[in-house]
Amino acid sequence: MTRESILPILGDHHLPYVVPVIVYWVISFIFHYIDTKGLLSAYKLHTSAEDLSKNRATKSNVIKFALLQQACQCTLGYLTATEEQVFPHDYAIAVWAQNVRYGGIVATQWLRYFGLELAWVANNSKDPESGFVERFIQNTYGNNIGNLSHVAQPQTALVSTDFSTWTVITAKLLYWILVPLFQYISVMILADTMQYFTHRAFHVNKWLYRHIHSMHHDIYVPYAYGAFYNHPLETIPIDMILFPMCIAIAKLDNRQATIFGAIWTFKTVVDHCGYDLPYNPCNIVCPHSVLFHDLHHQTWGMKHNFSVYGSFWDRLMRTHWSPCDELAQEKYKRGKVIAETSVARKRLVERASDMTVGKSTAVNT
Ligand SMILES: [Zn+2]
Ligand SMILES: [Zn+2]
Known part of the structure; x- marks a missing residue:
């Protein structure tokens, strides 16, 4: 038998690819609003001078590629989605x-x-x-x-008649809590392992980095909706093949896959948000979660912090660099000074050229 859908307009089998897209844009919009209104500036990681001088991708291009990635994922999701058989x-x-x-x-x-x-x-x-x-x-x-x-x-009604109370309690505990928990932990470990090694490969192999992954690193000062700014040749193997494979191996059903997809997207977007907020739930699995990935986006930190969820693989493979480390803090400070100087110099040049144009116009008139 098939289960009744949570949403009357959309079957449960469509939720795993639709809900993460909604999460992506809702969270992105919230951070964009915070950014444009200048709220929570005390928690902001980078100055606007850094944003102006370091980022190479235009925001319209970032939105275009994020939408392209999601369109591809939704098309594949629509074509492969199947209603699943469930038991009462x-x-x-x-x-x-x-x-x-x-x-x-x-x-x-x-x-x-x-x-x-x-x-x-x-x-x-x-x-x-x-x-x-x-x-x-x-x-x-x-x-x-x-x-x-x-x-x-x-x-139905097998439970109450055929089994002792303790057997039923143990079975309920397994069905409602322990097995799903095991599935979520398994998929997290699988996805994090996959992400670590593929991400690292995209950095270690010079061709892969130069032609594919460098696109994501055009954003040195991350912002929320830049999270999915990836080359299609990175999106296809990682997000469209390997990630669904992790979900299939952990045997998540459609609703569980929706929850996991939403959590994964939430973590990815928040990691790029540019604000180190207190009580960030992502810090439960990775301390200083936002700073951890932000360090990876810096020119001097790219060979470190490849993981997405925890820092386990980075620690084991000796690629972990704590963002609280003294040297990292020093490099962050230096980056801010360089950005300020660069923006100030640019403004001076612009003003000088404006004055030259003004003078020549005055002479001509
Ligand atoms: Zn990278
Ligand atoms: Zn990133």
Whole structure:
């Protein structure tokens, strides 16, 4: 059977590629508003002089490429999206309860083998029907509820009648919390690992950097909607092939993929926002999350901080550079001074040329 959609106008299978786009532009708009109104300036990482003198990409081009990337992702999402088969919660919990009971029976047998008898385990894993284990094995119930499609049709009310309270509580805990948590942690580790090594490869290989990834680094002073300013040849393998593969390996369903896609997009946009705000939720997985990626965008920091979620791979592969490090702070300060000088010099040149034009116009008249 198929599940009723969260939104009446759009099936759940379309949400994994639609919701991240909405998150991207909503968060970007909020930061753009903060930027243009000059709010939260105390938390701003860079001065406007740095913005003026360092960034090489025009903002209209950045918006154009971000939209192009999202259009490609949405097209692929639309073409590949499929409605998924789901079971009623009661039925899925009953499957887990059977697995738990089977696990209990196996554990009891092993404990007996070693001369131990744990009454709690034995009582909660007692087979209420003869031949239950045989049927259980025969039906090849695995830990994956998806495997059940060929075994039985969905039924309800299995939980309350067939299992002990503790078995049901354990099954519910597994179904609602532990298994989804394991899936989210797995996909985060997979995606972060993928991101670290592909991102690093784009920097290590000179051709890849010069012709593809350097485009993202045209933004030295990051801002929110610059997060998806990438070359299409970077977007296709990473965002359109490898990222969905991570989701498939972790077996996220459409709703879980939507949540993960939204979190991933939120983190990517916030990491580029240019404000080191307190209570940033992204700091839970990576301390000084915004500063961590901002350092990577500096000319002197490009060979460091390749990860997206945590700093695990950077620390392990010795590419981590803490933005709080003294030398990094020194380089940030120097960058600000150079930008101020460059902007001041540019203004002087402009004023001088204006005066020259003014004088020549006066002479001619
Ligand atoms: Zn990079
Ligand atoms: Zn970036």
